[in-house]
Amino acid sequence: MAAVPYIEEYTVEGFVRASALELWNLLTDPIDFARSRGDITEIEVLDGVMGETGCRTRTKHKVGKTEFIVTEETLEAEKPRLLVKQALNAQMTSTSRWQIEDAEGGAKVTVTSTLEARLGMIQRWAIKRQSMQRERSAIDAVRDQCEEYSAFFDKRRENLGFDI
Numbered sequence: 001m002a003a004v005p006y007i008e009e010y011t012v013e014g015f016v017r018a019s020a021l022e023l024w025n026l027l028t029d030p031i032d033f034a035r036s037r038g039d040i041t042e043i044e045v046l047d048g049v050m051g052e053t054g055c056r057t058r059t060k061h062k063v064g065k066t067e068f069i070v071t072e073e074t075l076e077a078e079k080p081r082l083l084v085k086q087a088l089n090a091q092m093t094s095t096s097r098w099q100i101e102d103a104e105g106g107a108k109v110t111v112t113s114t115l116e117a118r119l120g121m122i123q124r125w126a127i128k129r130q131s132m133q134r135e136r137s138a139i140d141a142v143r144d145q146c147e148e149y150s151a152f153f154d155k156r157r158e159n160l161g162f163d164i
Contacts, residue, residue, distance in 0.1 A: 003118035010138045014109040014146035018153040020100045023107045024051070024080035026149060027098070036152035037145065039063050046071070053077050056088070092117035106150070111142045 016023050026032050028051030030043040041060045048055035055074040060067065076084035080100060087094040093116040101108050 003120055006115075006117050006119045008115040009112065011110065011112045012139045012142040014111065014142050015103065015106055015150075016109060016146050016153070017106040017150040020102045020107040021080040022153060023100055023109070023149060024083070026152065027051070027083055028077075028079075030057070032152075036149050038148060041067075048074070050074070051077055051079065051083070109142070109146055113138055 018026070026036055030045055030050055033050075034040045034043045039061045041062050043060075044058045046056040046058055050057065051074070053074055053076060055077075056071065058069055058071045060069050071088045072085045073088055074083065074085050075095070076082055076097075082100070083098040085096050093114075095114045095116075097112040097114075099110040099112075
């Protein structure tokens, strides 16, 4: 049987206790970005500058005992409000779109994740069965990331002794 297109999309909202510009600067600084997340062990900039269209990065993650590498390219970057990255994977296309806006007490984040693949019917059936679990995991992951970023900024403010 021929492969057929498969698309999943999730949109999640989060909140970070920092301004949109502070969050943008964090997301586009490889050192602070890695420090702000417990699962990232290393970020390597392969080409370009983080926060600019065309930048390619390789990020090493460790979740439990599992280590994996994600190579991404920045498709769109509009400081400080929009960052769109796509994972470079031959089997599927995974895109994350971060929209950031200032809000009372910090920044509102809206993340849209899209997964596109060409799958055979059996693969498609198996993937669809797991879709709701992946959506719940994506929601939890974005909320956890936002809390990690907030804790990073809270600690930075505490160490500096004034608001940043």
